Amino acid sequence: MNSAPAETGPEAIQAKPKMAARGVNVFYGDNHAIKDIDLDLYADKVTSLIGPSGCGKSTFLRCLNRMNDTIPICHVTGEILLEDENIYTSGIDVVQLRARVGMVFQKPNPFPKSIYDNVAYGPRIHGLAAHRTDLDEIVTTSLEKAGLWQEVKDRLDSSGTALSGGQQQRLCIARAIAVNPEVILMDEPCSALDPIATAKIEALIDELSGRYAIIIVTHSMQQAARISRKTAFFHLGEMVEYGDTTEIFTSPKEDRTRDYITGRIG
Amino acid sequence: MTERNVPHAELSTGPTDWKSGAMQARIARRYRRERIFQSLGLGAVVISVLFLVFLLGNIVKNGAYGFVQTSVSIDVTFSADLLGDPTSLSPEAFTEKVRKTNMLRLIQTSMQELFPEVKGRRDTRTLLRIVSTGARAQLRNMILADPALIGTTKRVELLTSDDIDQVIKGNIDISLPEANRKVKDNELSWLQTLQNDDRISLNFHSQFLTGGDSREPELAGVWGAIVGSAFTLMVTLLTAFPIGLCAAIYLEEFAPKNRFTDIIEININNLAAVPSIVFGLLGLAVFLSVMGMPRSAPIVGGLTLALLTLPTVIIASRASIAAVPPSIRDAARGLGASPMQVVFHHVIPLAMPGIMTGTIIGMARALGESAPLLMIGMVAFIVDIPGSINDAATVLPVQIYLWADSPERAFVEKTSAAIMVLLFFLIAMNGIAIWLRQKFEQKW
Numbered sequence: 001m002n003s004a005p006a007e008t009g010p011e012a013i014q015a016k017p018k019m020a021a022r023g024v025n026v027f028y029g030d031n032h033a034i035k036d037i038d039l040d041l042y043a044d045k046v047t048s049l050i051g052p053s054g055c056g057k058s059t060f061l062r063c064l065n066r067m068n069d070t071i072p073i074c075h076v077t078g079e080i081l082l083e084d085e086n087i088y089t090s091g092i093d094v095v096q097l098r099a100r101v102g103m104v105f106q107k108p109n110p111f112p113k114s115i116y117d118n119v120a121y122g123p124r125i126h127g128l129a130a131h132r133t134d135l136d137e138i139v140t141t142s143l144e145k146a147g148l149w150q151e152v153k154d155r156l157d158s159s160g161t162a163l164s165g166g167q168q169q170r171l172c173i174a175r176a177i178a179v180n181p182e183v184i185l186m187d188e189p190c191s192a193l194d195p196i197a198t199a200k201i202e203a204l205i206d207e208l209s210g211r212y213a214i215i216i217v218t219h220s221m222q223q224a225a226r227i228s229r230k231t232a233f234f235h236l237g238e239m240v241e242y243g244d245t246t247e248i249f250t251s252p253k254e255d256r257t258r259d260y261i262t263g264r265i266g
Numbered sequence: 267m268t269e270r271n272v273p274h275a276e277l278s279t280g281p282t283d284w285k286s287g288a289m290q291a292r293i294a295r296r297y298r299r300e301r302i303f304q305s306l307g308l309g310a311v312v313i314s315v316l317f318l319v320f321l322l323g324n325i326v327k328n329g330a331y332g333f334v335q336t337s338v339s340i341d342v343t344f345s346a347d348l349l350g351d352p353t354s355l356s357p358e359a360f361t362e363k364v365r366k367t368n369m370l371r372l373i374q375t376s377m378q379e380l381f382p383e384v385k386g387r388r389d390t391r392t393l394l395r396i397v398s399t400g401a402r403a404q405l406r407n408m409i410l411a412d413p414a415l416i417g418t419t420k421r422v423e424l425l426t427s428d429d430i431d432q433v434i435k436g437n438i439d440i441s442l443p444e445a446n447r448k449v450k451d452n453e454l455s456w457l458q459t460l461q462n463d464d465r466i467s468l469n470f471h472s473q474f475l476t477g478g479d480s481r482e483p484e485l486a487g488v489w490g491a492i493v494g495s496a497f498t499l500m501v502t503l504l505t506a507f508p509i510g511l512c513a514a515i516y517l518e519e520f521a522p523k524n525r526f527t528d529i530i531e532i533n534i535n536n537l538a539a540v541p542s543i544v545f546g547l548l549g550l551a552v553f554l555s556v557m558g559m560p561r562s563a564p565i566v567g568g569l570t571l572a573l574l575t576l577p578t579v580i581i582a583s584r585a586s587i588a589a590v591p592p593s594i595r596d597a598a599r600g601l602g603a604s605p606m607q608v609v610f611h612h613v614i615p616l617a618m619p620g621i622m623t624g625t626i627i628g629m630a631r632a633l634g635e636s637a638p639l640l641m642i643g644m645v646a647f648i649v650d651i652p653g654s655i656n657d658a659a660t661v662l663p664v665q666i667y668l669w670a671d672s673p674e675r676a677f678v679e680k681t682s683a684a685i686m687v688l689l690f691f692l693i694a695m696n697g698i699a700i701w702l703r704q705k706f707e708q709k710w
């Protein structure tokens with residue numbers, strides 16, 4: 001059961017995957033959105049999920065922290081392992097899972113609260129800080145890691161929704177890392193941003209890649225090539241190809257992958 | 267360009283000819299339609315505004331006089347023989363004696379000094395009817411408050427009876443033949459004398475706002491009804507708001523979507539359209555017959571109105587909960603907030619302005635309701651100001667209904683004045699709702 005898919009090659013033997021999908025199927029009612037996916041995700045390698053619109057990238061990503069649970073018609077079969085533990089077994093605490101596997105959304109969605117409270121919210125509900133000073137510390141370091149500290153340090157009390165789009169997205173990243181997750185899922189985090197803000201987020205992802213397992217959905221092939229070590233190509237709910245980013249982009253094994261990255265399907 | 271005037275030219279391949287006659291006619295027709303529609307709309311607005319102005323103008327015109335009342339100034343001699351001497355009697359004995367004394371005798375003495383020509387029982391009684399029956403209590407309270415008055419003669423302003431008041435306010439047609447009007451010729455001539463002596467005045471009448479109900483229009487006030495309404499609404503708010511909010515949160519955030527919850531949802535929506543008197547019947551059956559609660563009490567009225575407002579509160583709360591963007595819920599869930607934390611930390615605070623607005627509007631509706639309260643006996647004639655939610659009470663709209671039903675001409679203006687008081691509270695509540703909505707409106 002634990003055998004890695006063939007595409008991952010010899011690397012898989014060296015490192016143990018942080019998360020792994022085993023025969024995952026997702027249904028929205030009768031719509032079979034994800035078809036039998038096996039995928040290993042590594043802590044030290046940023047993984048990109050690419051593919052044409054509607055192929056199931058977001059759906060798969062949302063399986064990884066069970067955000068799909070909130071959609072009543074959504075039904076998941078198969079196993080998703082987080083450090084060898086199946087997150088879809090009945091005993092799992094979904095709340096704790098989501099604290100371990102954080103998420104950044106396509107549209108920046110800060111809470112309509114102060115910048116400080118946005119970042120402090122997660123640590124507060126999980127009781128990560130015993131004292132106010134600890135909490136201040138967490139907020140500061142999270143904002144620093146998210147590369148936002150310099151811009152907001154003088155106005156932590158102003159509303160998070162008053163920031164620019166790019167700043168809001170970095171605030172959301174700071175908010176996600178404030179709870180100290182092991183994995184960060186990002187669903188097209190740059191699609192609402194201009195090139196400069198995108199560059200900042202990409203630099204940030206690069207910066208964070210050592211500490212967190214990062215899985216990112218993107219529509220930009222260049223972005224996938226720039227920031228990720230691993231790339232998975234999805235098409236019509238299937239995972240067509242998975243491998244090192246350089247290989248996927250230079251010598252794809254599958255015709256569909258080649259067609260997609262050369263712009264013939266999508 | 268020969269086909270210029272042909273209405274439906276064959277499809278040409280060239281650019282559209284915006285200047286052709288057919289096109290011009292189309293544009294003219296479009297303008298004409300828009301003008302007609304706009305003038306229809308404007309007409310509708312004008313008609314409704316006219317109705318509103320007429321209604322309000324009528325109420326204010328009638329009601330303004332409800333806040334003033336005619337008084338007559340007479341010189342009253344507080345004779346020690348009649349009332350007892352506070353210097354020789356103990357305070358208790360003095361009070362007792364004053365209470366027992368018929369104050370009408372003081373008034374009679376004064377009036378007879380003014381009109382020595384009036385003789386005979388019948389005429390004297392008619393003369394005394396100029397002064398309100400409430401004048402006796404007024405005099406008694408004066409004496410008890412200030413025993414030093416005994417032995418002096420003082421000019422005091424006493425309320426006139428409602429009939430005299432109506433003559434002064436011009437509501438009684440004195441050109442009618444004597445037999446057809448309540449106020450007879452001799453009364454009118456006395457009144458004329460008093461007016462010539464400058465003894466008649468029309469003053470602001472605070473008792474209307476501070477007093478309870480009375481059979482005498484000049485003594486009747488709305489305070490009892492205001493307090494009754496306040497107690498009733500308090501009960502309504504304290505039951506409908508928490509129950510409605512919990513129901514809304516559960517239905518919107520936690521309830522599984524299935525047939526059963528669908529049926530509940532449909533029923534709640536239908537409940538909002540049920541005629542209010544039906545809730546009165548329900549209140550009668552449940553609270554009075556089964557649970558044996560006191561009749562006419564604000565607690566029962568409040569609970570009955572809570573049944574009525576509950577659907578409004580639930581619908582408004584659900585709407586504003588549903589209006590909270592899903593991205594906020596996702597953000598909180600993504601950080602590991604439990605379902606309850608998502609709701610109470612994020613959804614409810616953001617939905618609160620809408621929930622409060624809906625609740626206040628529901629309360630305003632409850633404040634204006636009378637039919638269900640008639641069913642549970644809040645329609646009784648109650649003089650005392652209610653002191654708790656268990657005392658017999660009435661509410662403003664029912665008070666209005668009761669006064670509107672009274673035969674005395676003077677209650678017409680009291681009715682309108684009470685409507686003004688009710689409208690004041692309704693406008694104030696709606697104003698608060700609008701203010702809340704604007705103050706806390708979230709911009710995304």
Ligand SMILES: Nc1ncnc2c1ncn2[C@@H]1O[C@H](COP(=O)(O)OP(=O)(O)OP(=O)(O)O)[C@@H](O)[C@H]1O
Pocket residue numbers: 028031033051052053054055056057058059060071
């Ligand atoms: N909430 C939902 N309810 C029903 N069907 C859904 C839902 N979300 C997604 N789907 C369906 O699942 C399939 C995959 O959707 P998904 O959002 O995962 O695509 P995607 O790859 O993220 O596309 P995009 O690049 O446009 O974001 C689509 O056919 C979509 O219609």
Ligand SMILES: [Mg+2]
Pocket residue numbers: 057058059187
């Ligand atoms: Mg998507």
